[in-house]
Amino acid sequence: MLKKTIEVKNVTKKIRKRIILQDVSFDVYEGDICGFVGPNGAGKTTLIRIMTNLISSTSGEVKIGGVNVKEDRKLALSKLGAIVEEAIFFPYMTGRQNLRNLAMLNLNMSKKEQREKVEEVLKIVDLYDRGDDKVKTYSLGMKQRLGIAQTLLNNPKIVILDEPSNGLDPIGMRDLRKLILKLRKEQNITFFISSHLLDELNKMCNRFIAINKGKVIWQGSKEELMKKTGESLKLEDAFINLVSGY
DSSP, X not given: OOOEEEEEEEEEEEETTEEEEEEEEEEEETTOEEEEEOOTTSSHHHHHHHHTTSSOOSXXXXXXXXXXXXXXXXXXXXXXXXXXXXXXXXXXSBHHHHHXXXXXXXXXXXXXXXXXXXXHHHHHTTOGGGTTSBGGGSOHHHHHHHHHHHHTTTOOSEEEEESTTTTOOHHHHHHHHHXXXXXXXXXXOEEEEEOSOHHHHHTTOSEEEEEETTEEEEEEEHHHHHHHTTOOSSHHHHHHHHHHTO
């Protein structure tokens, strides 16, 4: 039986009289690379901020690794790594220094373990040889990989990425995709990725959740989406057809 790693149940978010999210429910399973798609303003980032406990929902619940993020925030987030909107680093510090500062937040590790973890994640994201360069000299793709390194500092079972490919050139997108696929294969990390770059998601995701106007309008495998929308040859066409019906 597939193990649920993320559970979103009946999540609603209202700001004054405006409904941002309405009764959103879905599950993400262990080992998934799940694409979270929807038009601009559909509520994707709002939901991710709720999932990572940056903001509260009006009603409903989110569980990460079986733990309710409202009831036990510390334990739930200990299982999670996330980049919401963009990773933020000090540009005049080196990549290694930035990660060492962040690793210090993990009080379950000794200083020696923190330093060893930084070296480990720099190697994983292929930045070990550039670790002593200042972040201001990094390309956007390198900064994104440093962001992935940041998410790995606490040995997460689940990683949430909000528009990780924004602004990347084709080589940067390829490198990021290869890294995500490698981490899923070698460390069995579950990924939940929000993006509007459907072709890129198509190359790595096994499942999709589509949202529009604050509501989940579809969830399932890519093959099921194609079948539902008329055997479209492109994921982008299938998605447009799906959203057009709502």
